[in-house]
Amino acid sequence: MNMMKEGWEAVIGMEIHTQLATVTKIFCGCRVETGGEPNSNTCPVCLGLPGALPVLNRRVIELGARAALALGLEIQETSVFARKNYFYPDLPKGYQISQYDRPFSANGNLTILTAERDEHGRPVEWRPMTIHIQRLHLEEDAGKNVHEGLPDTDKYSYIDLNRAGTPLGEIVTSPDFRTSWQAFDYVNHVRQALRWVGASDADMEKGNLRCEANVSVRRVGESGFNNKVELKNLNSVRFMQKAIEYEIERQIAAHESGEGVNQETRLWDEKNGQTRAMRSKEDAHDYRYFPEPDLQPLRVPAEFIERTRAEMPEMPDTMRDRFIATYGLSFADATQLTADRETAEFFETSARISADPKTSANWMLGEMTRELNASGKTAGESLVTAEDLAELISIVGEGKINNNQAKEVFAEMFATGKAAPEVISEKGFEQVSDASAIEKIVDEVIAANAGQVEAYRSGKTALLGFFVGQVMKASQGKANPKLVNEILARKL
Numbered sequence: 001m002n003m004m005k006e007g008w009e010a011v012i013g014m015e016i017h018t019q020l021a022t023v024t025k026i027f028c029g030c031r032v033e034t035g036g037e038p039n040s041n042t043c044p045v046c047l048g049l050p051g052a053l054p055v056l057n058r059r060v061i062e063l064g065a066r067a068a069l070a071l072g073l074e075i076q077e078t079s080v081f082a083r084k085n086y087f088y089p090d091l092p093k094g095y096q097i098s099q100y101d102r103p104f105s106a107n108g109n110l111t112i113l114t115a116e117r118d119e120h121g122r123p124v125e126w127r128p129m130t131i132h133i134q135r136l137h138l139e140e141d142a143g144k145n146v147h148e149g150l151p152d153t154d155k156y157s158y159i160d161l162n163r164a165g166t167p168l169g170e171i172v173t174s175p176d177f178r179t180s181w182q183a184f185d186y187v188n189h190v191r192q193a194l195r196w197v198g199a200s201d202a203d204m205e206k207g208n209l210r211c212e213a214n215v216s217v218r219r220v221g222e223s224g225f226n227n228k229v230e231l232k233n234l235n236s237v238r239f240m241q242k243a244i245e246y247e248i249e250r251q252i253a254a255h256e257s258g259e260g261v262n263q264e265t266r267l268w269d270e271k272n273g274q275t276r277a278m279r280s281k282e283d284a285h286d287y288r289y290f291p292e293p294d295l296q297p298l299r300v301p302a303e304f305i306e307r308t309r310a311e312m313p314e315m316p317d318t319m320r321d322r323f324i325a326t327y328g329l330s331f332a333d334a335t336q337l338t339a340d341r342e343t344a345e346f347f348e349t350s351a352r353i354s355a356d357p358k359t360s361a362n363w364m365l366g367e368m369t370r371e372l373n374a375s376g377k378t379a380g381e382s383l384v385t386a387e388d389l390a391e392l393i394s395i396v397g398e399g400k401i402n403n404n405q406a407k408e409v410f411a412e413m414f415a416t417g418k419a420a421p422e423v424i425s426e427k428g429f430e431q432v433s434d435a436s437a438i439e440k441i442v443d444e445v446i447a448a449n450a451g452q453v454e455a456y457r458s459g460k461t462a463l464l465g466f467f468v469g470q471v472m473k474a475s476q477g478k479a480n481p482k483l484v485n486e487i488l489a490r491k492l
Contacts (some may be wrong), residue, residue, distance in 0.1 A: 001243075010248045011216045011225060016190055018200040019141070019208035020168050022065040026140050026167035027054030027097065034206055038146075038160040046140075046165035048093030049077070050087070053294050054154055059169045060138060061300065065308045067199035068136045068317065071190065073108030073352065075305050079137070081292040089159055090143035100289040103137035104298070111317075114185040131186060134173040139442075141166040158440055175214065175225070180244035188210050189236050196316055196341050203204035209338055211237075213244050215249045216261070226251075226261060231275060233267040243268035247275050272352050317343055327357035342380040349386035354393040363389055367407055371414045383417035384410070392420040399480045405429045430478065435487070438479050443485050445470045456492055464488060 002352055004010065018395045022240045028045035030114035044052035067074050080102040083095040083131045111130045115123035134473040143164040171190065177183045191202040191209060202209040216228040229247055246268075251261050266275040313321075316338040323344075353358035358372045368389070370378065390429055392413070397441040401424060412423045424430060445467060455462040464485070 002286035004248065008252050008362055009216060009220050010178055010180075010244075011175045011228075012180075012183055012244060013175035013214040014171075014173045014177065014183055014186060015212045015214070015252050016171040016187065017212075018068070018171065018190075018194055018202055018212045019065070020167040020169055021061055021198065021200050022057060022059045022063065022167055023058075024057060025165035026057050026060050026138070027165055030165065032166050034208075036162055038158070039162060041162045042093040042164070046401050047161060048090075052246065054097060054292075055165065056295065056298070061104075061298070062189065062308070063199045064136070064138050064169055065300070065305065066197040066312065067171075067194055067310055068108070068198045069309055070193040070199065071108050071133055071136065071171065072110045073105040073133055074298055075105045076103065077302065077305075078102065079298045079300075079328065081103045081138075081298065082289045082297045083292050084139075086286075086289045089140065089157070090145050090159060090161070090164070092143070092164060096140060096142065097295070098139035098293055099137035102297075104300075105136045106132035106134065106171075108136070108232075109456050110189070111315075112189040114182045116179065117181055123294055129182060129185075130361060131176045132154050134172045134174055136169050137171060137172045140164070141169050141452050143290075166289045175216075180241045180248070181431050183213060183244055184237055184241040187240065191237075192339070205269055210234070211240055213240060213247075215244055215247045215251070217248055217255065225256070227259065227263040227277075227390055229263070230265045231268060232265055232278065235270075239268055242270075242273070243275055246273065250275065312425055313341065314346070316341075323348075327351060327363055328362070329357070333365060337361060340378070344390075346382075346386045348377040350390045350393070352389060353390035354397075356393055356397065359397070360389065361395050363393065363410075367410050375414075382414065388413060388419060395420055395424070399482050401426070401429045402477065402481060413452075419464050428478075435483060436484050438475070439480065439487050439491075440489055441474050442467075442484070445474060446491060453492065464492070467492065 004322055005266070015335075018227055024031055025046055030041045030043050030046055033041055045054055079099060080099055082100040084098045085095045087094055109130055110133055111128050113126045114129045115126045119293070142164050143161040144363060146158040146160055147155060148158075173186075177186065193202075194200040194202045194209075200208060204210070211234055213226045213231045213234070215231060216226045217226070218226050229251070231240070231243050231247060251399050254261050262280070264280050265278045265279050269276050280346055296439070320331075320334045321340045323337060324327050324331060327334075329337070337347045343364065346368075347360055350364070351360040354360055368382070368384070371384075372382065389410075392410060395401060396403065401409065405424075405427075408424075409420055409423045409427065409429065412418065412427075413420060416423075418426075428460060449467070449470065452463050452466060456467075467488050468481070468484055470482070471479055471488065
């Protein structure tokens with residue numbers, strides 16, 4: 001739901017820091033590891049000890065290139081690392097190695113789908129929107145401050161430098177967003193794209209994707225910018241959306257009351273549902289950027305860029321549109337099936353082998369999704385493979401078991417990894433397709449229900465379902481439903 005007060009508009013730019021999925025840090029050989037004993041994955045380089053020199057990790061360039069291309073950015077053949085100077089407890093060198101005026105990639109245009117929401121947060125209508133991404137540059141992460149102690153008690157702060165030197169890609173947009181939901185959809189799109197190409201796990205809960213919003217407001221029709229506020233401590237995309245919405249309302253009220261808005265960094269306080277001031281916002285000159293003297297300019301040859309481009313997978317939006325055109329899926333179903341690459345590939349393999357894409361989609365969005373959600377697994381971790389699902393779909397299509405039996409079989413397959421024929425045999429679900437055996441049961445049912453037979457022959461043809469049910473009950477659910485219907489229709 002758009003909460004914008006009439007006569008005002010928001011101006012929002014987004015910054016995303018994403019941890020690139022390397023095994024080791026950007027300038028040294030220390031492992032990148034979530035958790036672990038504090039300060040155990042450190043060395044003289046990431047501790048900033050005198051005389052220790054950085055050496056660039058090639059894998060950072062490979063993953064950075066995949067991320068840049070996935071977001072429509074142009075990779076620069078020459079980029080320069082710079083020192084960004086500031087003092088903070090978790091920054092052992094007193095500066096961060098980042099990039100400034102010559103970034104790794106720049107000038108990207110990314111088209112996403114975005115929608116305003118109703119009062120329940122449900123999308124109203126999806127529309128395309130193109131965002132200009134100014135840059136994706138490479139840098140090292142800082143360490144982590146850990147605080148303990150309750151209010152009104154002694155508090156202690158510790159420094160864990162395991163994260164120091166972890167490779168980051170910082171993605172900076174132009175101030176193109178006008179609503180909090182546009183920003184919400186953009187961050188979700190970026191997360192999906194980064195995971196899709198394997199550049200980052202992009203998991204906000206683990207802290208390997210962090211987003212910041214730069215928010216200001218102005219009167220509709222104005223072209224200039226008022227002071228902006230940078231929102232930090234946004235631990236989920238939904239918290240980010242709520243923080244932006246709150247900040248828009250706060251700033252409009254401040255301007256209308258004549259208070260004005262300070263340029264500052266504010267934190268989102270989820271407990272109280274509001275933002276609160278953290279510190280004044282620095283400008284670029286405050287960081288005293290200058291080229292990093294210990295690293296040569298980074299040169300990325302054109303052939304490397306083209307090779308990386310050729311190795312990129314089909315992107316989710318393109319795959320979604322192809323699923324709609326090729327398999328006749330709805331927009332909603334195709335969107336769900338391309339939410340992550342493992343699910344999309346699982347579906348397509350199953351659809352191809354079973355030659356029944358719509359049934360494959362129904363199983364993926366129904367029973368498979370239910371089991372995955374209950375187990376906390378991904379499609380790639382499922383004991384049921386795409387080939388297994390295709391086999392089960394074919395067995396149902398051949399009439400060997402019915403849909404209810406198939407769901408029970410699938411649940412057992414998911415839990416044990418057994419193939420469909422084995423589970424069917426164990427459960428005694430083999431369907432009876434012997435016409436003479438079914439005909440014998442039909443005759444018994446007809447003989448036992450003379451009144452219903454007379455009513456059916458008098459025109460109450462809806463009673464056919466009653467007879468089908470009686471035959472299925474007598475056969476313990478094993479009779480082939482198609483044959484049951486055919487034989488009953490003939491005999492009645």
